[in-house]
Amino acid sequence: MNSKVLSRRDLDFLLYEWLDVESLTGRERFAEHSRETFDAFLDVSQQIAERDFAPHNRKNDLNEPTFDGERVTIIPEVGHALRVFAESGLLAATMDAEYGGLQLPRVVQRACFLWFQAANTSTSAYAMLTGANAHLLLTHGTAEQIERFVRPMIEGRFTGTMCLSEPQAGSSLSDVTTKAVPDGQSGDYRITGGKMWISGGDHELSENIIHLVLARVAGAPAGVKGLSLFIVPKLIDGKRNGVTLAGLNHKMGYRGTTNTVLAFDEATGYLVGEEGRGLQYMFHMMNEARIGVGAGAVALGYTGYLHALAYARERQQGRPVTAKDPAAPPVPIVDHPDVRRMLLASKTYVEGGLALMLYCAKLLDEPSPENDLLLDTLTPIVKAWPSQWCRLADDHAIQIHGGYGYTREYPVEQFYRDNRLNSIHEGTDGIQALDLLGRKVTQRGGAGLALLLDRIRATAQKSDLGAPVLAACDRLAATTAKLWADPATALVNATAYLDAAGHLVIAWMWLEQALAAGDKPGPFYDGKRVAAKYFVTHELPRIGPMLDLLDSGDTLLLDLEDAWLG
Template sequence: MSKVLSQRDLAFLLYEWLDVESLTARERFADHSRETFDAFLEVSQRIAERDFAPHNRKNDLNEPTFDGERVEIIPEVAKALKVFAESGLIAGTVDAEHGGLQLPLVVQRACFLWFQAANTGTSAYAMLTSANAHLLLTHGTEEQIARFVQPMIEGRFTGTMCLSEPQAGSSLSDVTTRAVKSGDAYRVTGSKMWISGGDHELSENIIHLVLARVAGAPPGVKGLSLFIVPKKDLDTGERNGVTLAGLNHKMGYRGTTNTVLAFDDATGYLVGEEGRGLQYMFHMMNEARIGVGAGAVALGYTGYLHALDYAKERTQGRPVAGKDPAAPPVPIIQHPDVRRMLLASKSYVEGGLALILYAAKLVDESSPENDLLLDVLTPIVKAWPSQWCRLADDHAIQIHGGYGYTREYPVEQFYRDNRLNSIHEGTDGIQALDLLGRKVTMKGGAGLGLLLDRIRETASDVPDDLGKPVAEAADRLARTTAKLWASGDAERALVNATAYLDAAGHLVIAWIWLEQWRAADGKEGDFYEGKRLAARYFVTHELPRIAPMLDLLDTGDTLLLDMKEAWLG
């Protein structure tokens, strides 16, 4: 069995639960079949294990360097990305008329998980490029698609997103990068920070999508526009006023360049209309948020598989009831605390994987109802795996014992890589504010109501000992939400938003586990027994965590508002 990802689990989720094969009845996917889906999944696994996984450790130990002129990256990265591009997966979901494969997003997402699990540092370049291309395919002109997207689809160009600035961080309303109209283009000047994939020699060109403020635009996010700023002029091949000011050195994701970029009178091309930049950028941001959640799942999953394999092979100690010191030691998987960590990790990573694929299928089956449900779920899809699948990597280190925090074993790298996902594409706190402040209240709470109705429907179709606690938790979340917003005081309603995100996330994963229980019900074999066990574990051991969170929210606690900075020392 692969220690990168579980082929068997992916097949169960795609075909036995989500019935992805039924998507081929839709005109867009009519040229596909289960055979083509499986072919792409198989080639993804093969490339991931052959071309990505072998240099994962080398990527970590030999992070990119900058000599003032060029960025140096280990050669295996470029080789792996070339193979990835040749597979066609960058254009997996793109229309056939633009050279794409028109795969369902849920299948492409499953394929891409192999690369994220095998080597998150190298796979990040491909993820960003794909999301950049999707934004321009949706909002760019035909000329922009031909000039900038087509080379990305072919694997010749890579793409980035340039939002944050040194003084602004995640506060996009404070962006100061400016753009001045110059003929058919604009001149872009400013500084961008934390730009993943912002400079390298891995591709012929890098296409930056840059948020900037046109002269005379209003303050705040409504004054932001979006520009295509290539690293090199497409006609001359010369630098286009984009300079690498330096590399940021991170605890994880070391294989991905993370940059400070200076834009000095760089030529930029407006996407869409002025003043709608953030609206367009959300297309890429939401895709990237789901991608970050998927990356967290992938890293947690591979950590779990490594820990499971180690626990079966490593012998140490004897059963509690064993009194004979001469008896041989037993595999550590026989110890209850190791089993606890393995079962918890299984419930996190398999629950997180199912959530990622469910969200992707909502896109494939787009409708007003499914789009609304995805809006509500997106903050959870990004934040929940970033916290709980990281805990699976924490457990993997613990299971390895003293070896776990040495570099002799890969689990310490998985944890470091995964730690960044709670910050990437909006911190957990930002996702919490988005969920409680916007998503559950929009359209009069229709999105939350839809989500809770689906949870209740599933809960009514499983045994009461599993379904009743989940249905009750759904009802309680509805009451807590209403109570928080009863006064209309946003500051008080949102002060404990992170607790709300944690509670809602655990409720959603409990529901996802009931869905998996239904798909496994009545089927025989160790795999299905494992699914039913994990579902029961999550409902009985994990779901109760949300009760104290909701208790806190129900009290209207304002401790975090009332405290004074001086009290912290």
């Protein structure tokens, strides 16, 4: 029976028939791996996700964490699932062997972790944050910090968080006020302040929680250049380290992940790297988390699509417009054109988004100045596009289920609620739009955008569907050049730019998949070819009005006055 969590057939196609991940074993880092080890990791990921994560997804949602003023209570299945996950070695899968890692390619690990995000996004969030925390410290921490904090995370004994936002600052990190005062005797710091929206910030799922905290040392300059990064454990030698849970935030979705308000009262903190470079270090974790958020959006959209597809094939209702006999038996709703429209659109969103996730993960496995630049340019799209369009797949899933989809008796309403958060955390869609248009496509004289468009054009020139994509590349390049003349006006409509660029990138992903499918026979490959055609002919044209708006130099939002809003 086909899984409704994720499609192993699609993963195999993308990994082996398109991206040729087996070729990575020719690199020294991955030399001990093979197709067999990759498949083994994928097999065990599916098994654990379906056995230990998926069964408590609904229970997680209905029984969100509670706080009695002293401790947080979470359903026991969460801790069990995380222990099984850690014991599998998947948490340390991509890390260096010297730290207990398995040096698995990032692209394979990303495919593996998608099973957990699709099966239970709330429980998987603890593992995602811990892995990203550990990766930051492996890159920027000292040997002593790695031994003391990272090894226990790899072993599954500690979990990790990232503490950026504050109640008064939100996403504006320039306004962070948490203070760090040097302790003249020990060389450590005392951290005082409040942090808000901290996922996984308090619980009893692990022996300790390692917070990575942005704070400002006395005398540091204003703005982000004055921020430093500190390791602040929840416990030191088994005792509270001045980190207090002030309360839990009650969310629309992602309910199984504690989301906390934390108070730091002269908590002991250990400086990571140098003072004043905190945000630079934190971007290591933030970018990993942003890609993880995009992947989570894909996973939730994908499982929603699979549930909708199964339902549409089972649900009998209505008759074809050509049926004249009212007594004729009803047909499966998948036979109705509007249902097919929603299913095909959803397929293009989630399978296109999945392809983008794995493509970017492989860029990490083949580092080079060019690949690093391309990934940097793509990161805002990787985070924001699936958060919007794969959520639309969950919206379609509710619609396909009809009234049932709007009830808690079916899981698709939870998928939608869980997915809604992905447009907010780790930088809202609007912030990603500003990053793309204000930084990524302008840096180094536009080298990142030029590289991206070169890659897209190279694919389009090989494809029968390539002409509209080539035209879209030219149009985006021309619009971007025009926007550079007046950045202030351009950034007003940055979201339209992100949507247009994102749709062009997904069209590229579909041309790539269609080329990989070639003329291979069978329904799976037929599905890839028709999905590519649909996206290029039905979805890509959406970018025309977006680029028209940008070309017009429209300043309506710039000129809009608060009073006019009522």
